[in-house]
Every structure is written in structure tokens, then in C-alpha cells.
Amino acid sequence: MKESLTDKVTSLAKRRGFYWQAYEAYGGVGGFYVLGDLGTKLKDNIVRLWKKMFLDKYGFIEIESPTIGPYVVFEASGHVGSFKDAMSECLKCHNKYRADHLLAEQGIQVSESTRLDVLEHLMNENKILCPECRQSSWRVTAFLTMFQTNIGPYSENIGFLRPETAQGMFVEFKQIYESNRGKMPLGVAQIGKAYRNEISPRQGLIRLREFSQIELEFFFNPNNNSCEYLHQVDDIKMNILDEKKVARGDEIPYRLSAKEAIDKGYIIQPWLAFFMALSQKFLNELGVKSEFQRFKAKLEGERAHYSAQTYDQEVLTEKYGWIEVAGHAYRQDYDLKSHTLKGSIDMYVVEELKEPMREKKTLAYVNSKRVKDEFNGKASEIFVEISKYDPKTLAQKLNEVGKIELEGVVLGREYFTLKEVEETISTRKFIPHVVEPSFGIERIICATLEHAYSERENRVILSLKEDIAPYKFAVFPLVKKDGLDEKAKEVFNMIKAEGISVLYDDDGSIGRRYARVDEIGVPNAITIDYQTLEDDTVTVRKRDTWDQNRVKISEVLKT
């Protein structure tokens, strides 16, 4: 089989030091990798571009929270439940299956909390057949895809390495919200490592056990979910496979703008649609053209436990086909609600209504004179009891049943004065809803490299956009003599002093040096020749066209 583009990129990545598998000195460990100099620079540049496009432009903010969290957090978030699968192993052929799936096929419903020994009993008693070898001999064990550790010296204090960065933003929501002076809607991002103990990590950087995420949690008021930026992405047509198309295996996408997709009902939240379009533009900026991108809906059964709608953003690769580079999920209020229920902080937000609402209501006040007159010594007791209710509730009860029952006394309507009042309501409490664009940085690096890779005259060219190229300039003396090399070093030092990433190379022929920097994506190569010594001009040679221009040294950084 012909070596695929993906394989070529992998081998280039290792040869030139973008990334490689970790722990090779010890035979390698699956699912872990190292970013080299070029890789870290590329990653930093990608992250910087993302921040510019998603945060700075919209005034959204960023936090950094711990990568280890206590058991309760992931219990509340639902991860302990849904990351732990009961795996049933066939003792004959040793294939493993989800126990609940096999039981469900036979119409036996079990819950997530069903004990393992009970599951095993059910599997064997009901003679569930192994799909592979048609035997029925099972052992049921748990497999937890979160990495588990202990916090402090006591083994019963279990902690987990976070399987997503998102929970940090949910658990800390109230503090984030307060310290940003109650802004709503509020976009909060976190960029960092997440960990999943994959059963079989494979495919290079595509499935890792430790990986980097960029996650943006966008908190908004569900009563006011219109997105003011939608018009900014009108020109972006997305390839969309909605739930219906996915369900029937239709691979031909709709081509729609965010607004059109909302209007047609394919995307149920305007903000979700906006971020999807913006994400497509982000990948465009990284050099992945729109025709190599699509958004594929997750079906109800495959969605995460928190999601009401999820679109995977996919990029076409030669070897692996469509790979997911980002997930766009409508998480509703699932997470904040869970943390409110289990934790000690209420994650609601108070909304000030633009148009205060006038609400009519009836209030009931007890006629104290009449009560005193008729109940004498018991009156003060009655007042204490009545004060437990507010006037609105009292009025409601009187309207519904015509009386108030207290300890040993029943007071009828005649003991109260009813007042009709109109109240102004200017605030309302709500738990924000969340849409989440979530990016896997390593996969984006793969997609970016693959779509930047090309070959010309048997040489490799990595056409990384200038914004994200690890090195912006390379400086070469045409030949290493007659003072050209000293002059070249001067230019090199000048650019370096500006804080711009730049390489110097005087080894071998000039053509060889161009070739070397082409394959790591340096967009500009500056050559110092004999004319430079006379008039301080140099040639700037462009990576993608191989065109050369003569410019003054002082102008060189403006190219």
C-alpha cells in the first residue's frame, strides 16, 4: 500500500521534531507523546490564534483549574457513573462486551447502579450468548476510563485526573461569575491537559491517554438565547449532517450558514450554531479548507450524558478518513444543576429584567383586633403561627379552601382583610445554560500538518500559515566566506533581538538549506549575498512560491 499523507506527516514530525511517541527509551507507552521544539511552537501559535478568535474578540475570559479533582466532583458531574462500564468477558473466547448492552438486547433493563455480581448472575442465568462464539459463560468486571489516584495519605480519599477540563469551569462557576461582576452571557475558557484511560489508544496523536483540550463554556440565559454575533458568520457555509441524515447513513451534507441551520431546526441553539461556524473559520485560518470539514450530529444514544445536542466537527484525513477535531455540545444546565444539588453553592444567576414585570396579586392580612377580641389568651399564639406564612400564601389558601388551619384553630375568611396589590418584579433567578465548543489540540495539530503538507520536485513543503509557523524567518549566507556569514549572523541577531523566531543555517549548499526550512514550514528565507555587502539589501525567498524579492535589511520584517 502506498504511504499515506498521514504516514508521511508522522514520519516528518518525528524526523524534524514536531512530536513523537513518549518513553521510547523503555519501549514506549501507548497513548502518550512528546512535543518537540517545533511542536510546542506550533501548539502555542495555534492556541494564541484560538484565543484571539474566541476570547479577545468577544471579551470572553480564561481560567486554569486543577487537573486532579475529588471523587464527589466527578460523581456530581456524572462521570463516575458513565465513565465506568460494566464489561462482561466471555470466558470461552475472551471477547469483552458492555454487560448492559447485551442484557438490553434480551429485554433485560439494568441501571448504572446495578452491582457487578448481580449483572454476572443475570448474564449467566439468562443464558446470554456471546455474539462471537455463541457460548454463555461470563465474568463481569468494571472498567473505569478515568485515571484514579488518592488525595493525601488515605487510600479511601479517591481522586481522579480530569477527563475533560470543563468541570473546573462548572464547579468554580459562582466565583468566576462574581469576580466578573455578574456578566451574562459569560464565556469561560480553559486550556490544558485531560486524561482518559483508553482501552486501546492508537492512531498516533488521534487517540491519547493524556491530551490537551481547549474548552469554552458559554453560559447564557435560556430565556434569552439569541446570539448577537450571528451575522458575523453569515458567509460561512457549513457542511452539516443532522441527526436524521446520520441515522439513515446519508453522507451528503447540507451546506448552510449558522442562521439557516437554526431556521431549519438542524441546530437547536443559536450560540451553538455561532460557535460551530466560528470553529470552521478557525480551522480555515489553520489552513484546513471548508470542503475538508463537516459537522456530524451525534445520535441520542451516542451522546454524552449531559448533552441535548452534539455536533462533531470533523476533518478529512487520508489515512483515517474523517476524524473528530472538536465537539460542539449543548450541555443545557446539566452540570451547574448537578453541582448545585450535590455541592454547597447554588449556581443560579439573578437576572435583572429589562422590562420589569407588573404582577397582580392578592395579599391577606389578619384582622388582629377581631382575633384579640374573640380568642383572648390564645391570640398571641395565633399570631405566631400566622406569621409563619407570608400574606401571599395566606391569600392563596383563603381563595382555594376558604380557611386557614392552625394548631387547634380554624380561621375563616372573615378574620382577614384581602388586599389587591400590583407588584413590580425586576429580577428573576435562573441556572445558566451552556453550549460548549471543545477542541482536541493534538488532533488539530495533525489536521493542520496534514493539510499543510505537499511535495514539489521530490521535496517536502509544509505550507503552514505565517501566523502559526514555528519559525517565521531563516537567514542564510549565500556562501560561507568573504564575510557573508558574518553579515548573515548580524541579520540573524537583529531579527532574534526583535523576539521573532528565526533560524540560522550556513551548512551545505543554498538549495539544501531552502529545502530544509521548507519542510518545517518557515515562510521566509533571507539570503545574504555579495550585493548585500554593497547596499544592505537581501533577497527574501517565499516558501510557497519560491519567488525572491530584494529588500532593504531594514524592511525585511515587514514582508
Place this chain on the structure above:
RNA sequence: GCGACCGUAGUCUAGUCUGGUCUAGGACGGGAGCCUGCCACGCUUCUGACCCGGGUUCAAAUCCCGGCGGUCGCACCA
């Protein structure tokens, strides 16, 4: 996790079937030097590998077992 195939320098590979001549050969790459007036020229020189562990044998890159890793298929990917 299961199954099939595979594992020799940074990369590609010769050698493995049929154990010894392998102190493991080549090409590319990389370093140093020479050369070089614009797209991987040439020369000199250096660099560097049998995945790990155990077994069989007088002798293991080669045969056997286990582990680790890779690719593919199944399962998993919340």
C-alpha cells in the same frame, strides 16, 4: 481487551526461513571540515541500530516463551 501480522541507527532497508563468516551491510539523514555566486552538486571524515526479559544451544538479530510497542480487524471511544 481479543485475534492476525509485525518490531535491525533519526528514516528506509539487507541479513531471520536454513543459528556460526554479523566486532550487523547499504542508502538517506545528522555533525565537523573542504567546496559552493540562489533551490537537496561534489569530496573527506565522524555519528548511530538487532524493542525488553527469560529459555534452548558450544554459539541467537536469526529458534521458543513472556512482556512492551506498532499496524489492521472486532470491541471500546461517555
